[in-house]
Amino acid sequence: MGVFSNLPLPFLILSFLTILGALYVVTSKNPVHSVLALILTFFTISAHYVLLNAQFLAIVNLMVYAGAIMVLFLFVLMLLNLNKESEPIKSNLWGIAAAISAGLLLVVITAAFQTAGIAVMKSNAEGIGLVKNLGRVLMTEYLVPFELTGILFVSAMVGAVLLGKRDKNDIVKSEEI
Amino acid sequence: MNPIAIILLFPLLGFILNGVFGHKLPKLVSSSLGALMILLSFVTAISQWSQIAFDINGSISWEAYTFFNLDGLLFRASFALDRLSIWMTLIITGIGTLIHLYSMSYMDHDKNPAKFFSYLNFFVFNMLLLVLGSNFLMMFFGWEGVGLCSYLLIGFWYQNASFGAAARKAFVMNRIGDLGLLLGMFLIVKNFGSLEYNEVLPAIAEGSTSNVVITSIAILLFIGAMGKSAQIPLFTWLPDAMAGPTPVSALIHAATMVTAGIYLVVRCQAMYSLAPMAQELILWVGLATALLGALIGLRQNDIKKVLAYSTVSQLGFMFVALGVGAYTTALFHVTTHAFFKALLFLGAGSVIHGVQDRQDIATMGGLKKMMPITYITFLVGTLAISGFPLLSGFFSKDEILANVFHHNIIAYVVLVFAALLTATYMFRLLFLTFHGEFRGTDYKLSDVHESNWKMTLPLIILAILSVLGGALNLPHYLMHQEGFLASWLKPTFLIFEHAEHSDLATEIGLISVAVFVFLFGWFYSRNKYISKSESPESGSEGIAKVLANKFYIDEIYNKLIVRPIEFFGDVLFALFDTLLLYGITFSINPILRFTGRLNRKIQNGNIEYYLIYMVGAIALLLGLNLFFA
Amino acid sequence: MLSIFHSLEISHYIYLSTVLFSIGLFGVLFRRNAIILLMCIELMLNAVNLLLAAFTEYMGDMQANGQMFVFFIMVVAAAEAAVGLAIIVMVYRNTRKTDVSFLDQLKD
Structure with a gap:
């Protein structure tokens, strides 16, 4: 395995699963399969969070992403009746163009990180990622952004409701259809 | 308030009131308003007579405003009511009042007497500006203003095309004269560094200025006077100006405006005497x-x-x-x-x-x-x-x-x-x-x-x-x-x-x-x-x-001046417009079309393409940053 | 952290999240279904989240600033998903399609 040989096995497995899930999300022809693969990816990312001493983040990730958001996606897919392999696939040319663009960015970002020269200062403090610590920081230093996110959420909710609401003309139109 | 300001204010007020609200007022009100304003101006001017008459050098001056200051050269709205200008003011407002009174009846059948009276008041205002101004700049303001009013009033019945042409003719002829006046003013500024009468004229009267300068200024100013006062060769506009309503002919083209040229020469008496x-x-x-x-x-x-x-x-x-x-x-x-x-x-x-x-x-x-x-x-x-x-x-x-x-x-x-x-x-x-x-x-x-x-x-x-x-x-x-x-x-x-x-x-x-x-x-x-x-x-x-046939002067002007200018214009049109401009524009057109056709593919409205461009651009910028940092 | 993980370096997480990010990007470019597009965007956001969490761990960040950012990104992502899905539903209702190739009204 070369460069990977001295890495811990759980990390390798998790990373492997993460990338595999991500690839399946992108390549699956069935949107529902994509959603399920994405949920898998989120689970593995949560596992990574645990490895990184971010326990609360792992739980939140599961609840918010894998739980709420992905269910929402799944729900919309079902609602729109897109749960079959109905999706038109782009031509190979598009695939090549997309791969080149994404690959280019990958190379550039990797190169950027390598030249960045990141100084590592590993902390030994335990409990950084626990809810006690996070809550304290959130309620002191990040109080204003925290309140602002509340406003953001409210406006997003209002926007979503407004967008999702049918007006009378629409109803007439869909009845005609 | 300075009496000069009051004299000037009334006609201006009449112009604004009649111009803005005139069409809503009854005909009698708007026309009496116009006449009343000039009468008030006349009365004000008379009330100032004694003040000037008692003192031999008496004059009332008013520094209204400084437009700008060019390195010591002041452009000012300054006025003076001296013996010469009050004389002209009384003629203008006195005869103006009578003619306004006359117009009340004469323009009774017109559709829009308010417009007429507003122009007429504006004319009086400009004419007063011309005679009351105590520098060449204000005189020029009034000079142009009366030209404008003359144009507007000659073409008052503009529905008749030949009346409109007469108005344009008057305007253009006056412009030729005005050019002379302007050049004369430039020479004055160049040689005396001022436009104020009471600085320029005493300097000339002193006699130290070279005769060539004085003569050229005098002749240039006279060219201006030629245009306004209808002298050969710029007189043909005046007979045509009779297209305007008759009170206009009486006030502008007989009694006041055309005498502006004489006023100018009298005002510059020191210059012309030398x-x-x-x-x-x-x-x-x-x-x-x-x-x-x-x-x-x-x-x-x-x-x-x-x-x-x-x-x-x-x-x-x-x-x-x-x-x-x-x-x-x-x-x-x-x-x-x-x-x-x-x-x-x-x-x-x-x-x-x-x-x-x-x-x-x-x-x-x-x-x-x-x-x-x-x-x-x-x-x-x-x-x-x-x-x-x-x-x-x-x-x-x-x-x-x-x-x-x-x-x-x-x-x-x-x-x-x-x-x-x-x-x-x-x-x-x-x-x-x-x-x-x-x-x-x-x-x-x-x-x-x-x-x-x-x-x-x-x-x-x-x-x-x-x-x-x-x-x-x-x-x-x-x-x-x-x-x-x-x-x-x-x-x-x-x-x-x-x-x-x-x-x-x-x-x-x-x-x-x-x-x-x-x-x-x-x-x-x-x-x-x-x-x-x-x-x-x-x-x-x-x-x-x-x-x-008026000595065929209009025809001669037509042949000698208008035709050649038209011919010159035609030549320019053929050379520059047709060949050069059209040539360039019509050859640019296909190039633009071609590049446009290419560019149109880029801007196709589809976000997928836009995303590709965006990612490519980000990669490019990051890469550039990386290699050239 | 368990001792077996001591051989892990920040660079490994950097590579992992860069790869995830690029996969998400590829999906955004490649797929035509608007819902999948949104999902790919979520994937990209998660790649960033992972990196932020890794930085918190490896940079000796006592305040957990990186994790705070993760929270905020989650919030924004959730809001974005809600609004984005609402828009997609709306578009679908009007055009009976969720295919972004047909949404070329931007040129007008």
């Missing part, structure tokens, strides 16, 4: 204009055209007076001319009104029974302009003739001939209009009616002024002292005006010539149009044809 070459030029231009206008006036059949050419001719007289250095006399003639020419124009307007908007004197005749007041006042005006002894025109014209006699005998002879023609064409006009048989074909004499009091009252007042106006500057031989106007204006002249006082024998000789001239004109016209009751000539052959 520029004999410019004076000589003025003399001969004025003389030629006086003669030409009188000759053409002999064979015109349009009642207003006759008066227009008469105005051209009389303006020539005034410039002759300026040319021989008789500034007071010129201003005296301006004053008397304002009285009797306004009277004649308003009388003509009354006639035009009476005969239902006809202007051709060939279809008139015998109107005196139907329009007695108009007839009598018109007769007074005719007598005054022809030089009937002891009327105003007699004194002023006689003074001009006397001054010219002492200066240049050839000019005197020519001018006497012009005066003789004046008497002839004026009596021709009078007799053809009011005497003899009625020649109308498409209307009846009984339809002719006298105008109402609003129109006849100004006529009567102006007739009285025309009779008594000579008293303003009685000649030396009558009083054995200077006339009133001469002593009044003396303090304003920086260089002593040398007045000629001839001995009694010469004076009697000159007067008898003048009387003879008057009598000849009267007898000739009477013999021809009353005794032989000839109808007006159509001018179909010989010299009469040339006269009736």
Whole structure:
């Protein structure tokens, strides 16, 4: 395995699963399969969070992403009746163009990180990622952004409701259809 | 508040009120408003008279505003009410009031009298700006302003295309003159570093400036005066300007605006006194204009055209007076001319009104029974302009003739001939209009009616002024002292005006010539149009044809100036527009189309493509940052 | 952290999240279904979240600033998903399609 040989096995497995899930999300022809693969990816990312001493983040990730958001996606897919392999696939040319663009960015970002020269200062403090610590920081230093996110959420909710609401003309139109 | 500000404010107020709200007001209100504003201005000016009269150098000045300061060169809105400007102010507002009163009735049938009165008030405002300004800049403001108002009022009935053309012609002709005025002002700024009268003129009067500079400034300013005061070669606009309503012709194109050129020269008396070459030029231009206008006036059949050419001719007289250095006399003639020419124009307007908007004197005749007041006042005006002894025109014209006699005998002879023609064409006009048989074909004499009091009252007042106006500057031989106007204006002249006082024998000789001239004109016209009751000539052959066609001057201008310019324009159009510009634009077109067709593919509205571009661009920028950091 | 993980370096997480990010990007570019597009965007956001969490761990960040950012990103992502899905539903209702290739009204 070369460069990977001295890495811990759980990390390798998790990373492997993460990338595999991500690839399946992108390549699956069935949107529902994509959603399920994405949920898998989120689970593995949560596992990574645990490895990184971010326990609360792992739980939140599961609840918010894998739980709420992905269910929402799944729900919309079902609602729109897109749960079959109905999706038109782009031509190979598009695939090549997309791969080149994404690959280019990958190379550039990797190169950027390598030249960045990141100084590592590993902390030994335990409990950084626990809810006690996070809550304290959130309620002191990040109080204003925290309140602002509340406003953001409210406006997003209002926007979503407004967008999702049918007006009378629409109803007439869909009845005609 | 400064009295000058008040004098200026009233006409401006009238302009704004009538211009903005006029169309909502009843006709009577808007027209009385216009007349009232000028009257108030007149009253204010009169109230300031004593203040100026008591002090020999008295003048009221007003520094309203400084436009900008160019390294010490101030451009200021400054005004001064001195002896010369109050004289002009009284003429403008006094005659202006009468003409406004007259217009109230004359424009009664018009659709939009508010517009008319607003323009007329604006004209008075600009004219006052012209005479009250105490620097060349303000004078130029007013100068352009009256040009604009003249344009607007000549083209007042713009629905008629030829009236619009007349307005444009007046505007363009004036522009040519204005160019001279502007160049003159540039020279003044260059040489004296100021535009204020009280800085420039004393500097000139000091006598240290080179003669070339003074002469060139004087000639350039005179070119401006030529345009405004309708002198050869820029006079053709004035007869065409008769397209405007008759009160406009009376106020602007006879009494006030056209005398702006004379005012300019009188104002710059110090300059012209020191520029004999410019004076000589003025003399001969004025003389030629006086003669030409009188000759053409002999064979015109349009009642207003006759008066227009008469105005051209009389303006020539005034410039002759300026040319021989008789500034007071010129201003005296301006004053008397304002009285009797306004009277004649308003009388003509009354006639035009009476005969239902006809202007051709060939279809008139015998109107005196139907329009007695108009007839009598018109007769007074005719007598005054022809030089009937002891009327105003007699004194002023006689003074001009006397001054010219002492200066240049050839000019005197020519001018006497012009005066003789004046008497002839004026009596021709009078007799053809009011005497003899009625020649109308498409209307009846009984339809002719006298105008109402609003129109006849100004006529009567102006007739009285025309009779008594000579008293303003009685000649030396009558009083054995200077006339009133001469002593009044003396303090304003920086260089002593040398007045000629001839001995009694010469004076009697000159007067008898003048009387003879008057009598000849009267007898000739009477013999021809009353005794032989000839109808007006159509001018179909010989010299009469040339006269009736105004010496073909319009046609000559057309051929010599307008055509070449049009031809030049056509050549430019063919060369530059067609070949160069069209060539470039039409060859650019395919290139743009081609690149456009390429670029259109990029901007196809599909976000997928946009995303690719975006990612590519981010990668590119990051990469560049990486390799060139 | 358990001792077996001591051989892990920050660079490994950097590579992992860069790869995840690029996969998400590829999906955004490649797929035509608007819902999948949104999902790919979520994937990209998660790649960033992972990196932030890793930085918190490896940079000795006592305040857990990185994790705070993760929270905020989650919030924004949730809001974005809600609004984005609402828009997609709306578009679907009007055009009966969720295919972004047909949404080319931007050029007008």
